[in-house]
Amino acid sequence: MDLSYGPEYDTFREEVKSFLAEHWPLQGEEAQQSFDDQAITFRRRAIEAGYLARSTPRAYGGSEQESDPLKAQVIREEFGRARAPGDPGGIGTMMLAPTLLERGETWQKEKWVPGTVLGEIAWCQGYSEPGSGSDLASLKTRGELDGDEWVINGQKIWTSGAVTADFMFCLTRTEPEASKHAGISYLLIDMKQPGIDVRPLKQMNGGSHFNEVFMNDVRTPSDWIVGKRGEGWLVSRTTLKHERNSIGNAAMTEASFKGLLRLAKQAELDGRPALENEGIRQRLATIEGYVQAHKCSGYRQLTHQLRGEEAGLIGLMNKLHSTNINQEISKLAFDLLGDDAMLDPEGGGALMGAAPRGSEGWVNLYMASLGVAIAGGTANIQRNVIGERGLGLPRDYYAQQSK
Amino acid sequence: MDLSYGPEYDTFREEVKSFLAEHWPLQGEEAQQSFDDQAITFRRRAIEAGYLARSTPRAYGGSEQESDPLKAQVIREEFGRARAPGDPGGIGTMMLAPTLLERGETWQKEKWVPGTVLGEIAWCQGYSEPGSGSDLASLKTRGELDGDEWVINGQKIWTSGAVTADFMFCLTRTEPEASKHAGISYLLIDMKQPGIDVRPLKQMNGGSHFNEVFMNDVRTPSDWIVGKRGEGWLVSRTTLKHERNSIGNAAMTEASFKGLLRLAKQAELDGRPALENEGIRQRLATIEGYVQAHKCSGYRQLTHQLRGEEAGLIGLMNKLHSTNINQEISKLAFDLLGDDAMLDPEGGGALMGAAPRGSEGWVNLYMASLGVAIAGGTANIQRNVIGERGLGLPRDYYAQQSK
Amino acid sequence: MDFGLSEEQALLQDTVGQFLANENDPNQLRARFDSEERHDAPFWNGMIELGLGGLMVPEEFGGAGLELLDAALVAETLGRGAAPGPFLGHTLAALAIASGGSDAQKKAWLPKLATGDALGTVALGEDGGRWLPDQWELKANGSVSGLKHYVPNASVADLIVVGSAGGGLALVERASAGVETEAYAGADRTRHLDSVRFDGAACEALPGEGAASRLCDAGLVLLAADAFGGASRCVEMSVDYAHNREQFGVTIGHFQALKHQLANMALEVEPARGLLWYAAHVFDKAPEESERMAAVAKAHLTDRFMAVARDAVEAHGGIGYTWECDVQIWFKRAMFDRSFLGSPSMHRDRAARHW
């Protein structure tokens, strides 16, 4: 057991540092560009140097590096420290690019992957619909071939980033006669066309992270399909083989806890410092146990990756564990706010970030911790996954029937 | 809203008191009898006076009083204060006698009811089997008619009082060709015969409240059956129409909480009185909220009875609510025990009683609160009942199928 | 022995419930919640016409002469319907005058409050969560200066009952010189809060002893009642959703995990109904128990409401987290009920003093 990165990676870290010292922030005229443009300029160089788009082939605009989760971690750490742009976050690099690389035609990869890994092209995901949450088999958005174009009608929901996205990858029912999963295709759609109506979904905290997307006779070329007709369900399940940031999540949870500690040190309860209250201190320390466990689980998962092993049970627990911890953090913070717990939340767009600084921010987190619990699979779905895939328990009857 | 019992019942209470002053404890020679015999002698008089066996017809040894839950409550209070024997507790008076009265033949009522309500005859219940917990339809104990006798073979479990019982009322599969519930009959069996082997089930706390009963060619007359052949399932579900003791349960919970308070006043935590610890105090006060709510729910349920109304949702919650409260009480007590929380529990036979006085008793409660959660339907079954019968949600798929 | 509602009480709840069904249906409620207006006078007038302005005002002064239990049943119904408006502060102001005012003060104010000609409120909270009589530091001696926080609907009130040092109460007319209100951006958009700064404003003490603690106990019970109504509604909304929303070809109420979560929610709420009744009942009939039971009820019920509102968001899935889903209205109402007049932990400590 060794938590240091070892001399090889110390050397690598120095290389990354000198690259950054030379290339970020941009200088001279380049520094006058918009931030997005600066990011693209910088990423181009970082890809050339082998630091970004590491799993993407050079042919499609990546740097095609051997998989090395520890190098990836060093890069994240140093880029983070220098506040330099890393790989573009979000659904484009996380889901669309890997899917295209594994399943797409050559021309599709050439057309979309380079711009995606650079951050020039933004994507949104068209999976969920109002009538189908965890039950994708029931989706209703339909596409019909009209000459050499698909004509798409339907409604998507929970679509993050739809307002700014250039394209959507969209599960669409194209084979109405086929049953359930078998009738779905994976279509790519230009978001900047008439017939697409994006309506932000306002959250209870006032922010708007998600959208509804209404599609009315939306058109896309017949060959903007990934995989064959009716294979969309399979395509959407393409395994993601990127270098997962397993300890980033743990670091965020730790940052939240530190923020809670700061709050507890400042807050008063019944006229005394809150930290002197034994009930508060015990609750804090209990949360600390979970936070430390979560942090160490991050190390474990990184080690599994380094060794090329499956993460197993612990890999299935990340989301629910951090959700639970963040809920406990936000509840305790709420109790420390005193009368400020009646205030309107500071409705940021973000679902969850570092620890808030003011009362309204903590009220926001009190609500946002519920949103996070729901986004991308409710706690109950997470428990199904742990129970079924982790503990080998039988599948739910109704889900089974619906297959 | 009026929590006093009113003048009518004050008068009634005085009558009960003078009856008790005259008749309990027994005097002279009668006081030399065994306690069980004294109880029977006393109950005979109390029935004559109309204070016990109130819902049982005079023809079958009862006092045949009009239903009056408040009188019943006054009687319980005053008999309890005088430590005089009340109606015999347990399954005989609670389940067998009402079932016989509603479903039995006249000769059956005459034979068994009077002794049961007096406490001369003790019963045990043969429902659960090792392979069937909440799923009674799957039970395997079988009875075959051999001339004018049933011959019964099988095994029952969780049979309280089997060691001392005179008879068992036993669900038995007599119609093997009929499916599930339809093949079951409700037989009465003399427990004092060869072929019956009662083995106490030792609990984790060392006590033995339950038993296994093994039946090997056990015999009972062919007419010791309640209802028709194959109707046993229906018979076992005969509604109980006795005067329920809805606030007795709440009083026990309150007594437990008071015991916890006493413990908290005596205990030290990290060298200081536990009650000064804010965490402990908040936990105590949080429990108090539930205890008070439970107590008031008892008043509500009594009022529903007095008014002849259905108790509705609250009536379905009694057991799970008190189970939850008792678990919280025992957990907090456990935290107050310090190093004594390593001690062997005082393994009493009782599952739950008033608050323990010493550490071993609290350790016992810490375990017993789990046993109570399980006995007579686990928490999950209670939640099904609340969800299905209380909130109108659909029945569980598998339970439905098995009907 | 009768621990249940009388026919009159059931009728009172029905009447108010019917009024809300007509005048505060989901669309009307939504419009009020989203509105930037902080007071809806026509709606409040409707409540006044029902007699809700003077529930506990003695009949001789034009009120209904009812008890706290009745007012709590109304508060429960208002909480169930998330009724917007100044009922809480107004009712407490009237109670304060009825129980602590001089004859002249009663005559001057109670009829107006009962008829809605005057709108009352109470200014209790001070810096650092000092909500209760023995914590107040604001001095009121002929005139009053200083700051009160979280005063319900102060900007539209005519009369403010102000808590003062030593546990006293004083009347201040909002239109007087030296009274300024400033709006809070509170989460609960059904009951707006303002801070009130007094700068030498004229005030008149209420002479009656003990009125301040009666006022606070009553406030705790009314908050608990609102919380019970709101929590019940959260359970109902979640159960309704489970009956209607489908996944995998069946309504989600078929899923045992959700069914049990809903059962647990109901179990958190329903048994507390009697606790609420009891706390109101002893306020009316056994005042020696009132301080303790008001504290227990407020702590227990407002905590349950908040917890069950969180559960209701989860039970609604993604939609539960949106602004358009009504659950948020009750969620934010729970935030108000829980903090107003002091946190559950503060009241648990108060209840613990009686052990």
Added chain:
Amino acid sequence: MDFGLSEEQALLQDTVGQFLANENDPNQLRARFDSEERHDAPFWNGMIELGLGGLMVPEEFGGAGLELLDAALVAETLGRGAAPGPFLGHTLAALAIASGGSDAQKKAWLPKLATGDALGTVALGEDGGRWLPDQWELKANGSVSGLKHYVPNASVADLIVVGSAGGGLALVERASAGVETEAYAGADRTRHLDSVRFDGAACEALPGEGAASRLCDAGLVLLAADAFGGASRCVEMSVDYAHNREQFGVTIGHFQALKHQLANMALEVEPARGLLWYAAHVFDKAPEESERMAAVAKAHLTDRFMAVARDAVEAHGGIGYTWECDVQIWFKRAMFDRSFLGSPSMHRDRAARHW
């Protein structure tokens, strides 16, 4: 960077696990648990033959020269198997001498402890939950008098390491004059406890500085390790039961409510594995973090074990509450782990001092 076990460590766990599978199968464990004998010498000798007597004893003194992480992995495996015997006290006694003993003391005792010729234990607890060096009041100055509570297997030990006022440690031979043990009726029948009364017994101080706090930190980590192993086993037993027990024609694992309870149990346990490793790792490699992490790990893991043992009883239904069901063995082991060396709340307060 490698936060995982080495091949040697995995092998060590396998070896101990295999030994337990052979020598402490469910029937053997049950016989030991039900037995009135408080020490099973042949079984302990088997563990000695595996080298478990001197895991952390330096090789020059006949031990394996391993670190706390290795000992914790063994303790985890023993916890998973609910292995009866004096491993905990013996290991801590050897560690105390190895880290705080004089050369002569090491030579005199370590080889014997490693070979099992002597059985060691530690006497730490005093009245009122005083478990830790800065709380000890027993005086040891050439001779020792006074009472120590909850000493593991004291009645069969040869050597007792006694904690003394000022945070010192001293060696006392159990056979000395003035040493008397008395059995506790502890719930955990796999690790028997005695009180030890010293009455002018001869003792010999360990000269090394800081050995007492190292001993206690190591003890906390070993308890956490035992708890992790036991908690994992509780989850496994419950999952196995859900795979086998049938109701309504299907295994009960089909019922979503139970499935989610089992998922929650696993979620309480599995993420704590890394915390245990980390606490052991910093004891070995970064002692400045050790006090805090040992406290966090002990509090967190022993609480999880107790909670999950309760859940396991419930997950087994009626049978889970019986003596014959093995769950109770771990339930009672959890009671030991949670209280021995001080409660979770005490250690949380200690961890909080580092904030």
